[in-house]
Amino acid sequence: xxxxxxxxxxxxxxxxxxxxxxxxxxxxxxxxxxxxxxxxxxxxxxxxxxxxxxxxxxxxxxxxxxxxxxxxxxxxxxxxxxxxxxxxxxxxxxxxxxxxxxxxxxxxxxxxxxxxxxxxxxxxxxxxxxxxxxxxxxxxxxxxxxxxxxxxxxxxxxxxxxxxxxxxxxxxxxxxxxxxxxxxxxxxxxxxxxxxxxxxxxxxxxxxxxxxxxxxxxxxxxxxxxxxxxxxxxxxxxx
Numbered sequence: 584x585x586x587x588x589x590x591x592x593x594x595x596x597x598x599x600x601x602x603x604x605x606x607x608x609x610x611x612x613x614x615x616x617x618x619x620x621x622x623x624x625x626x627x628x629x630x631x632x633x634x635x636x637x638x639x640x641x642x643x644x645x646x647x648x649x650x651x652x653x654x655x656x657x658x659x660x661x662x663x664x665x666x667x668x669x670x671x672x673x674x675x676x677x678x679x680x681x682x683x684x685x686x687x688x689x690x691x692x693x694x695x696x697x698x699x700x701x702x703x704x705x706x707x708x709x710x711x712x713x714x715x716x717x718x719x720x721x722x723x724x725x726x727x728x729x730x731x732x733x734x735x736x737x738x739x740x741x742x743x744x745x746x747x748x749x750x751x752x753x754x755x756x757x758x759x760x761x762x763x764x765x766x767x768x769x770x771x772x773x774x775x776x777x778x779x780x781x782x783x784x785x786x787x788x789x790x791x792x793x794x795x796x797x798x799x800x801x802x803x804x805x806x807x808x809x810x811x812x813x814x815x816x817x818x819x820x821x822x
């Protein structure tokens with residue numbers, strides 16, 4: 584029995600509240616069980632210096648754990664992002680760029696800030712799932728302001744965690760499961776059938792090809808369900 588009595592292939596309750604911050608071009612509060620992440624997308628009408636003159640845009644992300652988002656206070660990273668934080672925000676940025684037509688954007692940048700309000704496992708995957716919706720909202724505003732007619736997102740993108748807990752493959756791990764999982768994996772997929780990134784680690788020993796396939800099948804099923812939640816939040820419309 585899982586800590587919250589879910590079946591192995593069951594997601595935690597998921598919600599995406601759009602417009603949570605009125606001043607951001609795109610804003611979403613994503614809830615996955617007890618995990619809550621605020622994702623705000625900001626449109627910057629400029630690009631990084633190394634992209635100037637190339638005629639394409641950029642999407643990047645920042646991630647942070649807010650103090651008391653965990654069971655002990657997390658210090659603010661005033662002296663720069665830690666290695667863990669950098670790795671997570673690079674993952675979020677890579678994932679969101681994979682779903683975006685950067686050339687069609689023109690020379691503009693969107694920054695997606697993902698701030699974890701409460702962490703109970705799966706914060707990076709929740710950030711990607713919610714960040715994608717915030718990105719779509721910001722791109723929709725960009726299209727309206729600039730007259731871009733082309734669709735700027737290539738399809739739907741979401742992410743979920745999977746792992747082996749007590750010898751059983753399970754979907755969407757909470758912290759209690761994640762902290763003791765024999766295998767821990769984060770999966771990002773495009774349109775629920777094209778993998779963008781797979782981060783998988785055997786915490787104790789190793790896992791077989793058969794177990795890997797089972798975990799990927801479980802993850803893609805969960806991502807398909809998450810995409811349905813995204814579609815409901817965006818009225819089925821992509822920017």
